[in-house]
Amino acid sequence: MSSTTGLSNEFPVPERMKAWVLGGPEELHLVDKPVPAPGPAEVLVRVDAVAICATDLEILKHGVPALVDGELPFNKNFTIGHEYMGTVVRLGPAVDEFQPGDRVTVEVHAGCGRCERCREGMYTSCLNYGNRAKGHRANGFTTDGGFAEYAVNNINTLVHVPDDMSDAEATLVVTAGTSMYGLDVLGGLVAGDGVVVTGPGPIGLLGVAVAKALGADPVILTGTRESRLELGRRLGADHTVNAREEDAVAAVRRLTGGRGVRFVIECSGAPNALNEAAQMVNRGGRICLAAFPEERVPVDVAHIVRNNIYVYGIRGEGKSATHRAMALMKQKRFDAKLVHTHTFPLDDLPTGLRYARERIDNAIKVVVTAQR
Amino acid sequence: MSSTTGLSNEFPVPERMKAWVLGGPEELHLVDKPVPAPGPAEVLVRVDAVAICATDLEILKHGVPALVDGELPFNKNFTIGHEYMGTVVRLGPAVDEFQPGDRVTVEVHAGCGRCERCREGMYTSCLNYGNRAKGHRANGFTTDGGFAEYAVNNINTLVHVPDDMSDAEATLVVTAGTSMYGLDVLGGLVAGDGVVVTGPGPIGLLGVAVAKALGADPVILTGTRESRLELGRRLGADHTVNAREEDAVAAVRRLTGGRGVRFVIECSGAPNALNEAAQMVNRGGRICLAAFPEERVPVDVAHIVRNNIYVYGIRGEGKSATHRAMALMKQKRFDAKLVHTHTFPLDDLPTGLRYARERIDNAIKVVVTAQR
């Protein structure tokens, strides 16, 4: 039994736990290790469910967080997994924002709180990224994540889960939060404005849902797989464009009476996506890049400048956007569960990863759950 | 004598005037044509001085405004020139914001006032760009400009010139206004923050001056010509980097203790400028693109996304930035005259254009003045 503060008989915590850790590239090992203890402003979370993100697959392949510019070495013995939810079981010193037994879901980033960016609230751009000694944490990127029985979390990364929301749905909040953050950086006021979402992955699909929930009109989703586009329509897309059948830019122009839209959220990472987005928006339009191609790609910078276009790169889910996303989900404004397609037990994480990587059986979000 | 409203004996206006008009590519003709009459919200300006902008050279070459995406045909008989100043000589109906005799300098854009963008104050992104019937005007781009004895101006494009500012200096306000607008879109609060200006053309040099006037620290200018960099230092650059001698990104990192800067204003249009700017800023950094390469260029979009970088394309000088630029110039916060190198009479405009195009005698800003 742990001697951590916040001890509660109701939530006995063992001294050791099972956790998946990185070996070499594409290697994961299930090991037995000590349950960590929460420090100031932290809690210990018993992980109940974790969704698999494409970034997990990247880390597993390259060993370094795909969102960091090659700063970190391949991280052996590290536990990835950042889209998890669970139950608070231990409190660090001076924590009263959460109580043992609270169901919570997590966002990725806790900033250092002391750099220029954190001081202005831009904690996902923390200038001490990866510096744990100074307080930065990125769950599953720079600090152990959720493919384990227990995980320590800074309270800034936690959102309360309502009783009537399932574990699996709660794991999707961080994805919806990323979509919400994308709209935030575009200005936030989207009611009555056109929004194109390019790329029907989980962030794109929930981007459709959030944009529609906030009143965007029309919401247009572009993609290449009809099943995903169909899902987009169920989540609120007014129109979908299959880029295999029609030029996406031409389609957006057609659907908007030639005017184009004000906002694009780029979620495909396709090589020409930024150029196409710049053709979809009208003068003064804004583009949020939530995905990217790995290689340098040819960009029509002149078009961006001549048309006063603003382009916002985002990593993850800043400005407490997960809280706003949760508020919409709690109010049943859209059914995020539609993107959850498969569930596996934690012991069978490799199978889950394979389904996600190979999109077996049209997998979108694969969720791994604890067995108790 | 014109019968326009606002008639004044003090400012007799002839019925006809001399004006340079476009012929074919690289052809300019000095013609005799009627003096135009100002309509509602307009005044007639007697042009006293005009600075030559690189964009003038582009229009002269291609016949279409370089800032517009090929929407307008080659505009024969059109008068270009948009960096002009002069004296108000006639008022349109209901104009009392200016009086005959007022010295004024101009900015380029008057929006339609009725599209989405104009309604939110983004008049340089007017969705009715080029539509004169709906009220849009872009001096020297879509409506006759300043290489003439007289020009009609919407009052929104005018800024009062103080008595102690020379005609030549007043022509530089729109350039400084563009630089100011670049800082505006970056957030405006630059005191104590690092600003890199890439490209020591007129906008870049005055960008240095404006950034320093607002307290940016350090201000770093990159370029390839030592004479321009020297000018940058005189205008307020704390450091200059000659990119022929040192890698500009490495220099910025060195000069900032490895931290990089928060803001870059890109004024070079170099093919790799955006990538370099993205390496100069730190996480959450912001880049304003005030110049661009004509061709598509390879861009490291992944770096922009991974580092939460925002990129703002701007065309010209929105949000009344010329007024703020004039306020600083009026208060002698910097000496914009340093970028003015040559003066020619209006009749000799072709010589002035040649000096500007070929940078004869290290020409930076060439100003053409009326003879009276």
Next chain:
Amino acid sequence: MSSTTGLSNEFPVPERMKAWVLGGPEELHLVDKPVPAPGPAEVLVRVDAVAICATDLEILKHGVPALVDGELPFNKNFTIGHEYMGTVVRLGPAVDEFQPGDRVTVEVHAGCGRCERCREGMYTSCLNYGNRAKGHRANGFTTDGGFAEYAVNNINTLVHVPDDMSDAEATLVVTAGTSMYGLDVLGGLVAGDGVVVTGPGPIGLLGVAVAKALGADPVILTGTRESRLELGRRLGADHTVNAREEDAVAAVRRLTGGRGVRFVIECSGAPNALNEAAQMVNRGGRICLAAFPEERVPVDVAHIVRNNIYVYGIRGEGKSATHRAMALMKQKRFDAKLVHTHTFPLDDLPTGLRYARERIDNAIKVVVTAQR
């Protein structure tokens, strides 16, 4: 038959029309007068329905627009009414944004487009307020309004009405737009944040609806009449507080676990409303004042300063908020019709005004409709 441009056989327009005009205080006369002609950027609207606003009653009583600081004389022969909708029947020159036959509803303000405020998009704060020669128009305040068969409108004041929205519902868009604007000035991002609306008049009730539609949580409505509070609950209030039964500040604290809320929209005009609002918000909270007491009232300025509270006075519905409100109403996010209680024919306007003034039969929004 008018000879205005945009002539169409489908929409014959008579030369004269019936219109209600102000006499002395509390005097209205139904007169016969010429149908006005639209100018540039204007259309002629055949009025189909008008809602009565409390401000109409103020103007009728005092002769001057209640929203203007005593600048205008009592306006005899003036037609009030600003919450109207109708059908476009004539187009001014160069108008193609609307076509004859289009159903439209109106917002109040068209700015001059040339003052400092309009240039930055703050057209409801136009510095040329009331100056028609310079282009300012405030429907029913400084230019003839909607209690007539026809009204001229600047196109900036028009919003398209979808086919499936009734005339009466469409008159409520400007009210919802005012509520939406209130949320805009508070920052716009309200999902998951607490919003208190004080005062269940039409703006307050639709403020509840808009806040809830955008995901605010909780939405708390305070008032004194149970029937209005019940309506608030139907429009989305999570909690209502009857200030006759419970101290409103204490109730808000109780309902929010002692934390208070981030945002208050004050719609009551009660003498102590600002002080109470300042007690309802937490540190750094924001208050929008959409109503006001006529007399000076004691205010605890110290509390506002000590707690970093921001207070935003708003008049009407700026920043195109009516378009955003319409987008939500078109998408059936709330049922604005719930606040529409009574309908009278235009000829019987005095009865409608009496119902509105005396709240006969619990009148909330009284709508007057054209008879054809």
Next chain:
Amino acid sequence: MSSTTGLSNEFPVPERMKAWVLGGPEELHLVDKPVPAPGPAEVLVRVDAVAICATDLEILKHGVPALVDGELPFNKNFTIGHEYMGTVVRLGPAVDEFQPGDRVTVEVHAGCGRCERCREGMYTSCLNYGNRAKGHRANGFTTDGGFAEYAVNNINTLVHVPDDMSDAEATLVVTAGTSMYGLDVLGGLVAGDGVVVTGPGPIGLLGVAVAKALGADPVILTGTRESRLELGRRLGADHTVNAREEDAVAAVRRLTGGRGVRFVIECSGAPNALNEAAQMVNRGGRICLAAFPEERVPVDVAHIVRNNIYVYGIRGEGKSATHRAMALMKQKRFDAKLVHTHTFPLDDLPTGLRYARERIDNAIKVVVTAQR
């Protein structure tokens, strides 16, 4: 010798120090007490100079921080003083942002970093105000301040002092930072806009200086003492108004051609100051309240609403404004030293407080310095 981390032979730190502590109201005692040790994200500062703020006098009188709503008891044995500067002598764990020997000046607030406000960068509105266990600190308000030989500081409250700035001048940075923050909340872009500062206390006088440094035009200072107004002119006021000789509102209207100004920073705390400010601004104008009357005062709320006026209460110097203020002072944009009138040794603090309280010899800023 302390055993704190960051030990350095160059900066020997004794185990005990002299410190002034509160007794009862208006009682201060000089006591001997242990030198505190810095924790994570903290440093120990040897205090070299402290300026006396009017708030110090308030706390001394009432025992509770004047900026807090009566939440804290009279704080016996507490050391006040929040406008201090000194030398870093010890580093807490993981601190590398400062080194022993660094000269630093301080701002007041370190937020908890975990509440809603801190997460969005509004750390002066921390919802855990006064909760040290959760990390909030307000130097000299809720944690021991600078009227002592040593003080612990969170690194977020520190600004580097350049070599050529005197100790006394450095104590003024937090005051200039408050003025800067006032301009920030008003929008920050003041070049060419009119700014009125009401009340020529230290914040008002430096408000004049900062506004002028950023290009505001005109800057108008109102007050009642000619000597203070004269100082305002030396710090950059274009005009001063002696409210004993002329109605301040009328004067502002006269000086601005009847137009009024866009911005007012209220620094007087006079009972009618908010009403006068609301008359000085034009429609859509903005008022920052940096001072306040203790009692409730009659306010013309109707005027604020009818004119779309925004009112921002501020406590202190948020959003890293001290860094921006320091940047301007380091660049010699204004001479803050003009407000420093008297100097006393730390042992003679009571005399310094008396000079400040009674404005003996026209005292403005009284600075207390360490003797070594």
